[in-house]
Every structure is written in structure tokens, then in C-alpha cells.
Amino acid sequence: MRLLALLLLIPTLTFAEPATIHVFVALVDNEHQGIAPVPAKIGNGDDLEHNLYWGCDEAIPPVFKKSRAWKLESTAVGPKAEILERRAYLHTSGNWRLIVDAYRGSAIRTCTADFFTALASDEPVATHPLCIYVGHDGLMEFALPETALAKPGPGRDAIVFCCESNKYFGPHLATVNAKPVLLTQQFMYPGGFLVHAALDGWTKKETPAQILQRAATSYAANQKISVKAAAGVFTTEIAK
Numbered sequence: 001m002r003l004l005a006l007l008l009l010i011p012t013l014t015f016a017e018p019a020t021i022h023v024f025v026a027l028v029d030n031e032h033q034g035i036a037p038v039p040a041k042i043g044n045g046d047d048l049e050h051n052l053y054w055g056c057d058e059a060i061p062p063v064f065k066k067s068r069a070w071k072l073e074s075t076a077v078g079p080k081a082e083i084l085e086r087r088a089y090l091h092t093s094g095n096w097r098l099i100v101d102a103y104r105g106s107a108i109r110t111c112t113a114d115f116f117t118a119l120a121s122d123e124p125v126a127t128h129p130l131c132i133y134v135g136h137d138g139l140m141e142f143a144l145p146e147t148a149l150a151k152p153g154p155g156r157d158a159i160v161f162c163c164e165s166n167k168y169f170g171p172h173l174a175t176v177n178a179k180p181v182l183l184t185q186q187f188m189y190p191g192g193f194l195v196h197a198a199l200d201g202w203t204k205k206e207t208p209a210q211i212l213q214r215a216a217t218s219y220a221a222n223q224k225i226s227v228k229a230a231a232g233v234f235t236t237e238i239a240k
Contacts, residue, residue: 016085018090018097020128023195024115025060026135029105034141045105048084050161051129053135054102054188058222060134060192064089067196069203070098096203102185108138113148120153120176130157130181130202134190139168152177159183159198161190170238181208182215185235193218208236 026148030037037043042052056062064070070089078086084101089098103111140163149172158178160169171193173180182198193214197218201211209218213227214235221232 017127018095021096021124021130021132021199022097022118022128022215023060023098023100023132023134024111025053025100025118025178026103026108026111026133027054027105027136028136030191033108033136035136036099037226042225046084048102051102052104053192053234054085058161058191061087061194063192064198067199068092070196071096078102082110089231091203093203096212097197103135108136109142109144111115111135112138112154114144116144116148116172116176119158119173120149120151122154122193125156127140127152128156131178132159132161132198133165133169134161134192134195137162137164137168138142139172140164144189148172149175155179155185156179157202159195159202160190163187165203165239168237174238180236180238181234182211183238185239186233188219188233189223209236 008073028035028038028043028044028051030043032045038052041050044051053059054061069092073088073090075085078101083101084104085102087100115131118131153176156178157174158180159182161184164184165197166185170183181202184213194215197214199210201214212231215234216231217225219233220227
């Protein structure tokens with residue numbers, strides 16, 4: 001009885017679930033996107049294994065495979081036909097789970113709309129604090145469905161790696177009450193190494209300016225340009 005009484009005095013331990021970071025990747029697609037064509041082998045939007053934004057060395061899966069900060073939890077078929085694969089990674093701190101969805105290149109409009117819908121979802125910021133888009137800037141060619149911008153969200157962070165995202169994504173981010181952490185203001189290459197670099201800073205609660213410098217350093221090394229030139233690719237502000 002004494003042991004039972006002591007046990008009752010011990011506070012119940014609770015283990016919080018990791019907060020979710022959601023990454024939306026629109027696979028590059030020569031046929032269905034208004035891009036400067038890439039080699040056919042890496043430009044098939046239905047080919048996960050070889051696609052520039054999924055199967056190549058600088059894409060998210062290979063980059064995160066080498067990461068010390070993120071460990072692969074699972075790989076599965078996507079929850080709907082437009083998503084070819086979903087990967088889940090857990091941060092070594094246990095504080096964040098990264099969900100990465102690979103959308104068919106032909107489904108770039110759905111991918112983009114889903115990104116904004118996630119930013120505007122009712123889920124609390126504490127449990128879903130950040131959404132990231134990676135791919136071609138399809139908003140140069142199509143409009144979002146009204147349902148994707150139907151209401152403001154609770155104030156989630158947003159990172160967008162595509163050409164001139166401050167200009168094309170920026171106004172819509174304001175509509176859904178998202179907080180831009182890192183955007184782009186030039187044409188650029190949205191390699192998976194940028195996602196890793198940005199998350200290195202974001203998980204350390206760095207400022208957007210500090211995260212920008214991390215991205216610039218990573219981009220400079222990849223593109224073999226100066227860090228100063230690379231920093232000019234990125235911005236923390238929506239275009240006016």
C-alpha cells in the first residue's frame with residue numbers, strides 16, 4: 001500500500017508528439033511544366049528514381065540520407081494519386097517530424113494548392129509550424145483554385161524554393177496569413193540541399209536573415225559562385 005501511495009505521487013509522464021514540418025515537392029516535368037527543358041532522363045514527372053527533384057544526388061532523399069540531423073522513419077506510397085511517394089524523417093532532437101511528398105510533375109497545380117491549403121489549415125501552429133514548397137514556380141502559368149485561399153491560417157511559417165517566389169507566391173502567402181521565412185527573388189535551382197540548410201537554421205530558432213545566409217552559403221557551394229552573389233537569390237520579404 002505504501003508503494004502504491006508513492007507511485008500515485010509521481011507525476012504522470014507525457015511525451016509530446018514531434019511537430020510536423022510538411023514539404024511539398026513538385027517533380028520536374030518537361031511535358032507538363034513551363035520550364036526550360038532539362039535532359040529527358042531527369043525530366044519525367046512520373047519517374048521518382050531519376051527525377052531531378054527526387055532521384056538525383058542533390059535532391060531531398062539523397063541529401064537527407066547523408067544527414068546527421070534527420071533520420072528516415074518511413075517510405076510509403078502517397079495518400080492520393082497525385083503523390084507518388086511520401087517520406088517521413090525524424091529530427092535527432094525528437095522535436096520535429098518532416099513529411100516530404102513527391103507530387104507527379106503533371107500535378108504541380110494540385111501540389112501548389114495543397115501547400116497553401118496546409119498553410120491555412122486549422123491545425124495549431126505548435127503542432128504544424130512550417131510548410132515548404134520545392135519545384136517549378138507554376139504560378140507563372142496558372143492561377144490557384146479559390147478554395148486554396150478561402151481563409152487565413154493561424155500564422156504558420158513558410159519557405160518557398162522556386163523561381164521568383166517572392167513575386168508569385170508572396171501575395172498568396174499574405175492572404176493565408178503565412179509568415180515568410182525564406183523566399184527567392186531570382187530564377188534559381190531548388191535543390192534539396194537548400195531545404196536541409198534552411199532547416200538547420202530554422203530548428204535552431206535562427207532569424208530569417210540567418211537562415212538566408214545558410215541557404216546562400218549552401219547555394220554558393222553548389223553553383224560555384226560567391227556567397228554574396230548567392231545571397232542575392234534569396235529574400236525574406238514579399239515583393240511589393
